Amino acid sequence: MKLEGRVAIVTGAAQGIGQAIAGKLAAEGATVVVADINGAGAAKVAAAIPGASAYTIDIADEAQVKGLVADTVAKHGKIDVLVNDAAIVPYKEWDDIDFAEWRRIMAVNLDGTFLMCRHVSDEMRTKGYGRIVNICSNVIVAGTPNLAHYAASKGGVFGLTRVLATELGKYGITANQVAPGLTASEGVMAGKFVESFDFVQMLQSIPRRGVPADIAPAVAFLASEESGWITGQMLVADGGHTRH
Numbered sequence: 360m361k362l363e364g365r366v367a368i369v370t371g372a373a374q375g376i377g378q379a380i381a382g383k384l385a386a387e388g389a390t391v392v393v394a395d396i397n398g399a400g401a402a403k404v405a406a407a408i409p410g411a412s413a414y415t416i417d418i419a420d421e422a423q424v425k426g427l428v429a430d431t432v433a434k435h436g437k438i439d440v441l442v443n444d445a446a447i448v449p450y451k452e453w454d455d456i457d458f459a460e461w462r463r464i465m466a467v468n469l470d471g472t473f474l475m476c477r478h479v480s481d482e483m484r485t486k487g488y489g490r491i492v493n494i495c496s497n498v499i500v501a502g503t504p505n506l507a508h509y510a511a512s513k514g515g516v517f518g519l520t521r522v523l524a525t526e527l528g529k530y531g532i533t534a535n536q537v538a539p540g541l542t543a544s545e546g547v548m549a550g551k552f553v554e555s556f557d558f559v560q561m562l563q564s565i566p567r568r569g570v571p572a573d574i575a576p577a578v579a580f581l582a583s584e585e586s587g588w589i590t591g592q593m594l595v596a597d598g599g600h601t602r603h
């Protein structure tokens with residue numbers, strides 16, 4: 360197993376892609392902290408994963424992020440893997456995006472990812488080992504409509520991850536990202552653009568609907584020791600929708 364003895368935090372793991380990632384990392388041997396603003400959902404997911412625990416957190420709140428890091432280290436002694444999956448996926452037409460809505464998305468998707476990287480990487484440095492995997496999106500290159508603020512936030516994650524890789528390599532920490540394409544998560548299926556699956560499927564090389572389990576193996580690889588010579592990279596998992 361790739362992650363035997365490793366401690367992993369997965370944010371946004373109460374449902375969707377994050378839930379699949381949490382399950383996959385645990386299946387590879389990791390002790391997983393299922394961290395989500397939806398505490399009840401996180402508890403339900405953690406209960407179904409051997410050795411996992413749930414943690415209720417708003418990643419946009421620095422005090423809560425510090426609490427998660429401190430509590431995880433107190434309980435497990437270290438944090439080897441951080442997967443920043445939590446985000447708001449907000450389909451909104453350009454005309455409906457005002458500054459308050461823009462800030463709401465930035466606060467979670469970009470500020471929250473920064474806060475988690477800030478405090479977890481500080482802890483990883485003390486141990487000289489770490490794997491950070493940020494969840495980006497293929498919308499940063501696809502120009503997908505109704506996602507201007509979301510695409511901008513994920514573009515920020517893209518740039519942040521590359522710089523982290525550059526600055527943290529000397530401490531034994533890699534930073535990479537996985538960019539899913541349209542994926543049938545609970546969040547997306549509850550949105551009003553569900554019919555976009557038919558269109559996107561036509562653009563994919565593999566003509567079927569993407570599901571959370573399609574994303575998790577890419578994350579598990581980048582979270583593992585064997586990916587140690589790979590950093591600053593973006594692995595696109597979108598059935599061949601986009602190419603880079």
Ligand SMILES: NC(=O)c1ccc[n+]([C@@H]2O[C@H](COP(=O)([O-])OP(=O)(O)OC[C@H]3O[C@@H](n4cnc5c(N)ncnc54)[C@H](O)[C@@H]3O)[C@@H](O)[C@H]2O)c1
Nearest residue numbers: 371373375376396417418444445446496539541542544546
């Ligand atoms: N589903 C897709 O089509 C798709 C495509 C590309 C990228 N992504 C990315 O994949 C990741 C997961 O997306 P998903 O589709 O599974 O979403 P989802 O909406 O199904 O799940 C997101 C999870 O994040 C949690 N969350 C939201 N705000 C939070 C906060 N402030 N603090 C802590 N947790 C919070 C939610 O409670 C939820 O459990 C996101 O980063 C998203 O941007 C998704």
